Amino acid sequence: MARAKKTRLSPQAAEYRHQEKTPARPDVGTQPQFKKRAPPKTWRYDSSLSPALEWDGQNAAREQGEALIAELEARVRELRTTLAQQISPSFQPSPARGEGKKGKTGEAHEKKTPSPLMGEGGGGGEEPRRLLDEAEEALRRLKALSKPFLNWAGKAERLSFDVPTLPLFIHERLSTRAILETLKGHKQDKQLGLFDLFADPQRPIHEQVLRAYEYQDQWVNRMILGDSMVVMNSLLHYESLGGQVQMVYMDPPYGVKFGSNFQPFVRKRDVSHNDDDDMTREPEMVQAYRDTWELGLHSYLTYLRDRLLLSRELLAPSGSIFVQISDENLHHVRELLDEVFGATNACPILIFQKTTGAGSPSGRTDLPPVTTDFILWYAKDIERVRYKQVFAPKVRGEAGATQYDLIEIDGKRRPSTAAEKANPPYGGRFFAHDNLTSQTGGPTTQFEVEFEGKRFYPRKGGWKTNHEGMERLRAANRLFVVGESLRYVRYLDDFPCSVVTNKWDDTVISGFGDPKVYVVQTTSKVVERCLLMTTQPGDIVVDPTCGSGTTAYVAEQWGRRWITVDTSRVPLALARQRLLTATFLWYELKDESGGPAGGFVYKHRQNEKGEEVGGIVPHIMLSTIANNEPPPEEVLVDRPEEAKGITRVSGPFVVEATIPTAMDFEEAAPPSRSSPVKGEGAKIRGEGAGEEGTNFLDRMLEVLRKSPVLRLEGNRTVTIENVRRPAKTLSLSAEAMVANGAEKPVAFVFGPENGAIAERLVYEAAKEATAKNYAHLYVVGFAIQPTARQLVDSCEAAIGISATYVQATPDLMMGDLLKNMRSSQIFSVCGLPEVALRKANRPAHVVPPQPGSTAGKEAWYEIELLGLDVFDPVTMEVDHRKGDDVPAWLLDTDYNGLSFHVCQAFFPRTAAWDSLKRALKGEYEDAVWEHLAGTTSVPFEAGEHGQVAVKVIDDRGNELMVVKSVKEAK
Numbered sequence: 001m002a003r004a005k006k007t008r009l010s011p012q013a014a015e016y017r018h019q020e021k022t023p024a025r026p027d028v029g030t031q032p033q034f035k036k037r038a039p040p041k042t043w044r045y046d047s048s049l050s051p052a053l054e055w056d057g058q059n060a061a062r063e064q065g066e067a068l069i070a071e072l073e074a075r076v077r078e079l080r081t082t083l084a085q086q087i088s089p090s091f092q093p094s095p096a097r098g099e100g101k102k103g104k105t106g107e108a109h110e111k112k113t114p115s116p117l118m119g120e121g122g123g124g125g126e127e128p129r130r131l132l133d134e135a136e137e138a139l140r141r142l143k144a145l146s147k148p149f150l151n152w153a154g155k156a157e158r159l160s161f162d163v164p165t166l167p168l169f170i171h172e173r174l175s176t177r178a179i180l181e182t183l184k185g186h187k188q189d190k191q192l193g194l195f196d197l198f199a200d201p202q203r204p205i206h207e208q209v210l211r212a213y214e215y216q217d218q219w220v221n222r223m224i225l226g227d228s229m230v231v232m233n234s235l236l237h238y239e240s241l242g243g244q245v246q247m248v249y250m251d252p253p254y255g256v257k258f259g260s261n262f263q264p265f266v267r268k269r270d271v272s273h274n275d276d277d278d279m280t281r282e283p284e285m286v287q288a289y290r291d292t293w294e295l296g297l298h299s300y301l302t303y304l305r306d307r308l309l310l311s312r313e314l315l316a317p318s319g320s321i322f323v324q325i326s327d328e329n330l331h332h333v334r335e336l337l338d339e340v341f342g343a344t345n346a347c348p349i350l351i352f353q354k355t356t357g358a359g360s361p362s363g364r365t366d367l368p369p370v371t372t373d374f375i376l377w378y379a380k381d382i383e384r385v386r387y388k389q390v391f392a393p394k395v396r397g398e399a400g401a402t403q404y405d406l407i408e409i410d411g412k413r414r415p416s417t418a419a420e421k422a423n424p425p426y427g428g429r430f431f432a433h434d435n436l437t438s439q440t441g442g443p444t445t446q447f448e449v450e451f452e453g454k455r456f457y458p459r460k461g462g463w464k465t466n467h468e469g470m471e472r473l474r475a476a477n478r479l480f481v482v483g484e485s486l487r488y489v490r491y492l493d494d495f496p497c498s499v500v501t502n503k504w505d506d507t508v509i510s511g512f513g514d515p516k517v518y519v520v521q522t523t524s525k526v527v528e529r530c531l532l533m534t535t536q537p538g539d540i541v542v543d544p545t546c547g548s549g550t551t552a553y554v555a556e557q558w559g560r561r562w563i564t565v566d567t568s569r570v571p572l573a574l575a576r577q578r579l580l581t582a583t584f585l586w587y588e589l590k591d592e593s594g595g596p597a598g599g600f601v602y603k604h605r606q607n608e609k610g611e612e613v614g615g616i617v618p619h620i621m622l623s624t625i626a627n628n629e630p631p632p633e634e635v636l637v638d639r640p641e642e643a644k645g646i647t648r649v650s651g652p653f654v655v656e657a658t659i660p661t662a663m664d665f666e667e668a669a670p671p672s673r674s675s676p677v678k679g680e681g682a683k684i685r686g687e688g689a690g691e692e693g694t695n696f697l698d699r700m701l702e703v704l705r706k707s708p709v710l711r712l713e714g715n716r717t718v719t720i721e722n723v724r725r726p727a728k729t730l731s732l733s734a735e736a737m738v739a740n741g742a743e744k745p746v747a748f749v750f751g752p753e754n755g756a757i758a759e760r761l762v763y764e765a766a767k768e769a770t771a772k773n774y775a776h777l778y779v780v781g782f783a784i785q786p787t788a789r790q791l792v793d794s795c796e797a798a799i800g801i802s803a804t805y806v807q808a809t810p811d812l813m814m815g816d817l818l819k820n821m822r823s824s825q826i827f828s829v830c831g832l833p834e835v836a837l838r839k840a841n842r843p844a845h846v847v848p849p850q851p852g853s854t855a856g857k858e859a860w861y862e863i864e865l866l867g868l869d870v871f872d873p874v875t876m877e878v879d880h881r882k883g884d885d886v887p888a889w890l891l892d893t894d895y896n897g898l899s900f901h902v903c904q905a906f907f908p909r910t911a912a913w914d915s916l917k918r919a920l921k922g923e924y925e926d927a928v929w930e931h932l933a934g935t936t937s938v939p940f941e942a943g944e945h946g947q948v949a950v951k952v953i954d955d956r957g958n959e960l961m962v963v964k965s966v967k968e969a970k
């Protein structure tokens, strides 16, 4: 099978590939050319649920309610008149609907003249039907008014809300198999198919630009940086994903305290919530926090309801949403779900054990510890919900198997001893006795049975079977006497599984090989159960609260397609590492060429002891023995056939973002004093946010005035004064004088509030600053694109003015959140990762090209990460970190200037790759893996673009990237 060959390139490392198609998203770097911009989408709530419509004498509710009643009455009156005229002039409708049918006159007329309402007469029935529909709608809304609802500050005003409609750009392409291939010395090359390993269709730029979202590419799983609401809106608008998602798993922050919601460091799981040092400083996160928690619980409810509404749009008719929550807000969130999904679509609340008793007091140590969390589960449509029962192994003595106290051993039956219970003896069969009689019985089930010298007769009703069936039970040795009753013998192994109910006690310990990396990580088993109950292989699963990627990890394990979203870089860095380095079992596919959507293979299998170990298990019951029928079979969805000897790794996945990383400069000119348009500065954010943008520019200027010290490389500082907006500027944001510096002023350009500075911004600002004879250009922002950074560094030679990139610390966004923020030294200069690109020898394990081969002259390179300047916003100091003191760094050996292909991924001084290393023992030398836990790459050959890119992830999840031409190699 062709596909089998492709998905199992190496016999030991294989992956699942999904064959479904998906609209092609453009690569990052093509944003300025992206033409399919769309206005913000307005989402509306059902106004009949508006909290303004309360039934009390004080507010508008009564008035509105009365208007609705009047409307209803008018429609009904109209309807009656119309009906009366259409049916017969002599027809006298009775006052209430339906009553006329009972009257003799009505009956006679209805027979002669079919009612248009009934649709029998054809034609003429449209108007009454419409009127009736309107009447019923008014009635429905009235009824909704009479129901109690949850109200909170701001709800009444939010009958609708706008969400920016932003495209998603692919920033990174990741493939564990591609990494494994580059470790073998394979070049990222079209012939060798490495692009195929990344599932990169290699669309030319003009296609990406002109026809973004028009092509259909092969599906790849997706990790998206951005606010879940913006991302879901994008999926709905640009990809028409509405109605296609089978499951949404949402694990929002439980509480409303700022500090308790985030993990600010990649490598520090224990967060002290009161510690200023432990606060997150990611601009996106701070903004999300401000939007979400400003009014405490009130904004929390607004935040959740909006996201639930969009989740509902995404769900397929048979889909489900699971919302994980603690007891603190359980009741509120349930109200929200009732409101958005409808109370009738509620499925059982799932209760799962999160800790054992110790260590999780409920806040007061004199009250019981809280050991459980909850999952609120709603179907999109309860009538159509996809649900598959899951089973857990039946363990004697535990829930569902507490009655199996008797044992049958050496042909004898007796109570089991404590020792036997603790250590079941070989050949022993535990059993329980069960009722043989039924309340309802007929003559065929009422008869005398003689057994072991005693006579038995069913007291009430009859036996559960007839005479013949009873003889079969006797022959199968299923009869047993307890006192004066004849009972049925039910063996523990008649069905070795128990039904999983809504209470999950076995969820405390996370699976082996899946350790906790994130402070609020959900145990995989919890997500796994939800997924197995409600989805099939190949289905789409969305998690708008990715965290460390548990849903993605579980979905990958079970061959589901996944999309996961987080607004924070720290969890995404963790999730990326978790997926990239994970190993999974290979479950046999029914149709390998069709991918997981064809389903897994399940078989009936027993081990040497005769125990059922396959995924299809017979369910022996009294009725099957009595009726001499083969027992029905249950499919244990979590037990597909495993192929031994294959290590499965994650399939290719991409990292995307909504964050407008680059600005279309023509549309988003930086603000200027001369600008006639109020709030023009807003465009700098790329989202047309009106006032806010001006506020951002004002804030930046204000802070620049208050903290006029810029920290430059080499511990130098520059103090500026007289900060002001330049007159008549096209692209500059500010000008200032340098204290004790040149006579001429220096110019400033500010990058966007929510994205990275683009090359174009630097170019335009530098041109203007040169023309206006400024002494220097400072390019200030929270992040900068690699090409923009390169232009800053070569600005003097290229454009004629020296320029410096100045990193604004995200503390700027924190304001009052960071109480002891020192307002000085807000701006620093952030160094780039320091890397060395060297020529290297061909690795020993790589086979040299055949003499006369067309492979060309080999040239091997290696990259070493020497270090990184890290700015600490708390101490306000720049700290130089050695290369091995970063959580992760990534290498693209043939950077195309657009998306980053992760050809090698390094997690220095960690055991991140150990599970794969163990699984692939023998395939690679240990030295190869040592590279991936260090600072020097595995030697590689350059690709067609002649440049490599190195991306370093710092402890706060920030990504810093450098690009080097291979010509620079020493």
Ligand SMILES: C[S@@+](CC[C@H](N)C(=O)[O-])C[C@H]1O[C@@H](n2cnc3c(N)ncnc32)[C@H](O)[C@@H]1O
Pocket: 226, 227, 228, 229, 251, 252, 253, 254, 261, 262, 288, 518, 520, 521, 522, 523, 544, 545, 546, 547, 548, 549, 550, 551, 565, 566, 567, 568, 571
């Ligand atoms: C409780 S954690 C989820 C943990 C996850 N279940 C796991 O197993 O790791 C909630 C996550 O939601 C993210 N988050 C909060 N608000 C968000 C938003 N508006 N959009 C996207 N992600 C958000 C947070 O950054 C955090 O990582």
